[in-house]
Amino acid sequence: MAGLEVPDTGTVEIDGEDVTNVAVRDRGIGFCFQHYAPFRHMTVRKNVAFGLEVRKLPKREIAARVDELLELVKIRHLADRYPAQLSGGQRQRMALARALAIEPRVLLLDEPFGALDAQVRQQLRVWLRELHTSIAVTTLLVTHDQEEAMEVADRLAIINEGRLEQVGAPTDMYDNPANEFVMKFLGPATKFLGRWVRPHDLVVHPDSAFGGQPAVVERVTHLGFEIRADLRLATGQECWVQLSRGSAAESHLVKGESVWVSLVGAGDELPVTTRT
Amino acid sequence: MTTARKGRRSRAKWPLRVLALGYVALLIILPVGTVFFRAFQHGIGTAWSAVTTPDAIHALMLTLLVVAVAVPLNTVFGVGVSLILARHRFPGAWLLDALVDIPLAISPVIIGLSLLLVYGKTGWFGNWLAARGIEVIFSVPGIIMASAAVSLPYVVREVLPVLQEIGDEQEQAAATLGAKPFTTFRRITLPSIRSGLAYGVTLTTARVLGEFGAVAVVSGDIAGHTQTMTLFISDSIGNLDPTAAYAGAVILALLALGVLAVLARRPEGRRRWQSRSDRSASDSELPLLSTTSA
Numbered sequence: 336m337a338g339l340e341v342p343d344t345g346t347v348e349i350d351g352e353d354v355t356n357v358a359v360r361d362r363g364i365g366f367c368f369q370h371y372a373p374f375r376h377m378t379v380r381k382n383v384a385f386g387l388e389v390r391k392l393p394k395r396e397i398a399a400r401v402d403e404l405l406e407l408v409k410i411r412h413l414a415d416r417y418p419a420q421l422s423g424g425q426r427q428r429m430a431l432a433r434a435l436a437i438e439p440r441v442l443l444l445d446e447p448f449g450a451l452d453a454q455v456r457q458q459l460r461v462w463l464r465e466l467h468t469s470i471a472v473t474t475l476l477v478t479h480d481q482e483e484a485m486e487v488a489d490r491l492a493i494i495n496e497g498r499l500e501q502v503g504a505p506t507d508m509y510d511n512p513a514n515e516f517v518m519k520f521l522g523p524a525t526k527f528l529g530r531w532v533r534p535h536d537l538v539v540h541p542d543s544a545f546g547g548q549p550a551v552v553e554r555v556t557h558l559g560f561e562i563r564a565d566l567r568l569a570t571g572q573e574c575w576v577q578l579s580r581g582s583a584a585e586s587h588l589v590k591g592e593s594v595w596v597s598l599v600g601a602g603d604e605l606p607v608t609t610r611t
Numbered sequence: 612m613t614t615a616r617k618g619r620r621s622r623a624k625w626p627l628r629v630l631a632l633g634y635v636a637l638l639i640i641l642p643v644g645t646v647f648f649r650a651f652q653h654g655i656g657t658a659w660s661a662v663t664t665p666d667a668i669h670a671l672m673l674t675l676l677v678v679a680v681a682v683p684l685n686t687v688f689g690v691g692v693s694l695i696l697a698r699h700r701f702p703g704a705w706l707l708d709a710l711v712d713i714p715l716a717i718s719p720v721i722i723g724l725s726l727l728l729v730y731g732k733t734g735w736f737g738n739w740l741a742a743r744g745i746e747v748i749f750s751v752p753g754i755i756m757a758s759a760a761v762s763l764p765y766v767v768r769e770v771l772p773v774l775q776e777i778g779d780e781q782e783q784a785a786a787t788l789g790a791k792p793f794t795t796f797r798r799i800t801l802p803s804i805r806s807g808l809a810y811g812v813t814l815t816t817a818r819v820l821g822e823f824g825a826v827a828v829v830s831g832d833i834a835g836h837t838q839t840m841t842l843f844i845s846d847s848i849g850n851l852d853p854t855a856a857y858a859g860a861v862i863l864a865l866l867a868l869g870v871l872a873v874l875a876r877r878p879e880g881r882r883r884w885q886s887r888s889d890r891s892a893s894d895s896e897l898p899l900l901s902t903t904s905a
Contacts, residue, residue: 339783359786366787372780376802385798386788430784551683 336364336369336475337443350438363436365472371426373418375420379405379429385435404432407466424455431463432593435470442474448483456480460487480519483507493517525574532598534577539588540595547597550574555588564588566596643864650857661847661855662862666834670843671862673751674820675825677839681759681819689766696767697774698782714763722760723828726753749831754839757825762818768812773804804901813874817867 336347338359340388346355354362374382383404387397398434408428410421417503418426427447434442447463448456461582464487478484484491493500493508501513503520512518518531525534528548540547550566553573562578576587576596588594651656661667692711696704714722729735729749740747747753781803785795801808823841830837834846840863847856 337787339786359783360789360791364787366784368784370780370781372784374781374784374799375777376805385790387783389785389789389794431785433788 336441337364338362339366363437363440365437365439367427367434367442367444367447367491368428369449371418371423371430371450373426373429375418378415378417379421380428382418383436385433385434390437390588402438404436407435407470408432422455423451424459427451427459431466435472439472442472443446444474444476446477446479448480449478456483463487469516485521493520495520523577526577527571527574527598528572534563534575536598537574537576537596538599539566539576539578540591540597545595545597546596550594550596552588552590552592552594555590560575562588566594646857646860646864649853651712653854658858658861659855660854662858664855666838667843667855667859669835669852670838670840672752672861673838673862674840674863676751677755677758678816679820680755682812682816684759685762686766686808688763689811689815690770690804690808692769693770693774693854696771698779709768711764714761719757719761719822720828723757723825726757726760726825730756741778742890749833749837751837753829754826754837757829758819758822761822761825764816765818766808766811769807769814770804773807774800776802785818790835792862809874813870816874820867820870845903 338347338354338357346353348354349362349364355473374385377385380401384397384401387400392400401414402411405414408431410425410428410432412431413421418429421429428549430447448470451459455456460483463476476484476487488505490502491505491508492502495516501517502509508517509521512521515531518524523534524531525537526532527537538545538547543549549569552564554565556563556565562580563575564578565575567573574596589609592601692707695707706843718790730740730753731737732741732748734748745752747756781799782795785799790798820860821841822839823845826839827842827845830839830842832838832842832846834843838846844856844859844863847853847859
């Protein structure tokens with residue numbers, strides 16, 4: 336979409352204008368790279384000013400706009416440092432300011448938080464979402480991180496091996512996945528009675544009072560805030576159940592115990608196809 | 612680390628340092644030092660007059676001229692070829708890469724000889740050139756060509772790895788920000804290869820200054836016409852005029868050192884953006900949008 340690669344087929348339209356054959360520099364897009372692509376020999380200030388200098392704006396205007404943007408992304412105090420002297424998150428914020436400087440029609444973020452550690456990624460995710468509400472620019476974010484996608488997006492598009500699988504609002508897609516791939520990609524999934532279901536929709540009972548399938552607990556794993564229990568049904572099939580700490584305590588799950596498991600909650604059941 | 616172990620470590624370093632310094636002293640410091648000494652052995656005046664004869668001055672001017680033409684030529688060529696090899700994929704790229712390295716592998720005399728064979732009066736282009744009154748061999752253009760040929764690889768060998776290592780993301784970013792190709796080259800690519808380029812130019816200049824074999828074959832060594840400084844020095848030794856030879860050598864050495872001093876120094880400012888170890892605190896200082904900045 337940026338024009339950095341040439342498509343084999345199809346067109347790219349921005350604001351109704353066909354830009355498929357328009358050069359990168361004329362498309363009016365802002366781009367952020369996974370590894371920030373900072374201009375290493377320039378200070379933060381000069382980096383952000385680059386797009387404006389290329390457009391030959393008056394110096395005073397450039398300086399004002401740069402200050403404004405640095406303030407926005409909260410790195411004003413680092414303005415005279417070089418990118419090598421910044422942390423990863425700060426560099427990405429600089430990259431964002433640099434991209435926003437030219438007032439792009441579309442902002443393209445290519446796995447912008449992929450190179451950062453988990454905590455920084457989380458912080459920046461929240462921050463990006465807030466930034467987006469104050470700067471109304473259509474933004475396209477590419478990520479492998481499904482949690483990030485769900486948290487940040489207004490609309491989500493899932494692509495699998497070059498094919499667009501589904502487009503929609505995150506919660507809609509989570510509850511009503513179009514196919515097996517989307518279901519497994521957007522959240523945890525396990526097979527139950529020939530169907531894909533969400534493990535947190537499975538409930539475990541100590542006896543058959545509520546009905547359900549008989550099963551044996553094979554393994555209980557404690558993952559901090561949640562418990563995962565792997566079960567083997569009487570039919571021989573295996574599935575796993577996701578429980579919060581509270582409900583796990585109530586269920587007294589122990590390896591080797593016999594339990595009954597049933598499905599509650601509507602939606603997101605998909606028949607298991609042979610191509611898993 | 613106990614003091615005993617520390618002592619042993621630093622004691623082991625000394626023999627190595629002495630060895631390394633001794634090697635350099637034997638091969639470089641001693642011979643070069645001797646040249647300087649011998650040049651001024653009979654007084655500065657003698658040395659000066661030996662090296663300010665018309666022939667000597669002409670040799671110096673010729674050498675400087677060759678440098679002034681061959682080095683920029685190879686710089687432009689070197690950067691161009693490096694860009695092509697680093698940023699584009701095409702069949703035969705490996706061949707171009709290898710061809711650039713040939714002058715490193717072949718003896719300069721052979722390079723001079725091949726130029727002779729192609730551009731000499733009886734060479735491939737000999738007739739064509741002679742008909743147009745263009746003299747290449749035994750004339751200044753030939754010397755320039757020979758000098759450029761032997762110093763061809765240096766800029767490429769220094770710039771190409773840098774271009775490959777930094778990748779083209781910065782250039783892509785510049786494009787998305789609206790920069791035209793030349794602007795990107797001038798403001799992004801060129802500054803990023805600056806140190807590699809400087810070193811490559813330094814090596815090229817040093818090579819051109821000191822080239823002997825190829826130039827000897829191609830120039831005919833005509834004093835006052837096609838005699839470069841290196842040929843002058845060699846001739847002076849042959850004419851049993853050692854003072855002129857040594858004085859000439861001193862001049863060449865000073866020229867080369869001058870180039871080295873000017874081009875290859877690393878100003879302090881640049882260290883800042885090249886440093887990786889100097890980092891600010893982690894991103895825990897990221898404030899929320901609602902608070903004021905630090």
